[in-house]
Amino acid sequence: GNEKENQNNQSKDPTNIVFDKENNSFIIYDREKRRILRYFDKKQTNHEIIISNIDCKGLTIDRNGFIYVSDWENHEVRRWKQGDKKGELVAGGNGEGNRLNQLNFPTNIFIDEEYSLYISDSRNDRVVKWKKDEKEGIIVAGGNGYGNSLKQLDSPRGVFVDHLVQIYATDYGNHRVMRWCDGDEEGEIVVGGNGDGNQSDQLSFPTGLSFDNEENLYVVDQENHRIQKYEKI
Template sequence: GEGNELHQLNYPTDVLIDKETDSLIICDQENRRVVRWSRRSDTTQGEILIDNIDCHGVAMDDQRYLYVSDVEKHEVRRYQLDENNGTLVAGGNGQGDGLKQLNFPTYLFVDRDHSVYVSDNNNHRVMKWVEGAKEGIVVAGGQGEGSALAQLSCPNGIFVDTLGTLYAADWGNSRVMRWTQGDKKQGTVVVGGNDEGKGANSFHWLRGLSFDRQGNLYVADYNNHRVQRFSIE
């Protein structure tokens, strides 16, 4: 049940699997902590990895560095699994819409070059921060909140494939958008784009998204209490 003990969670917002330790790493948002739970059947409680953080999204790179977004400090930090302070990799310059700033960063994706993609929720854009960069690059949206193909509305889950194509859960427009690496002016609607609803190809508050090895797209359809699967060409 809901609570702040080590055997409890309180509104978890994101999770990843650490294959090396066969464990789940969870953003336990309302408890202001990131916790790790072993996937062994005899596990009864988690352990705190990072505390005192208003986390929302978590990601891990191929060197097992952990990336966590902080919606209170409007920043993303990279952590070794045994440290609590981390290294700033995106934002951290106060709340705002400049290229050095973020405004309520939520979901994350880290590519093979250790570039960090950030759903900059309240700026209605997705930012890319190359490793070591002092400012980010707008790779989707950033044209104000709206429903045009050049716009996003409170983006949530993101995924970047090996070609650099970005997929974003466009929460306010009930659609998943695709932005190719060479075209930052506008995206294309992959699924959804209809009014909020319960039918097939409709959503009511999109959250996370992911792909399997066969290229099927999975979307967390929050207010419809379901996960939808789509075959993407």
């Protein structure tokens, strides 16, 4: 009996994880069961289901403990407060498309200190910024069709914004990481960009990215089954 119960408690195919400092808990997306769970212990025994029946590609949390979820199938991002049954729409939700009030299969998301939301709008090959309570976004990277010029992205995934408001995006289809300064027409390659491969200067369909406190960059190099660390760039 316990074995079955433990199997039901555990997440078999976790794809996103964030840490909630307020509750000292982990929030995980269980792709197999299409649900988002909160775990209060590392053994994954004490948990609650926060959101059910969702195709989540991006997950983040703000300093108030509100959870933001990108819904791949519904082309939207919702914010969930503790105890919410239905999250509040904060971006997209106007069907699949490329207008500024639409998203097209959103993936990773990032929330800044002003509660502006940065969204990798993958099928639109752009990163968009939605300021708090706005009805449409602003293109801050890409948005010039898919391609490999410095003005373009190809199915962006991971997104991170630093204290200088520099936007970092994993450019999935171009096997590189791009950095866009706020307001720039084109970005610069910071990692990869040397074709699809497994050499130290190459990536193969990169997905997530993050920085540590010393500003070292970590990139999930998906098809090479590795995480790459780059000294302060």
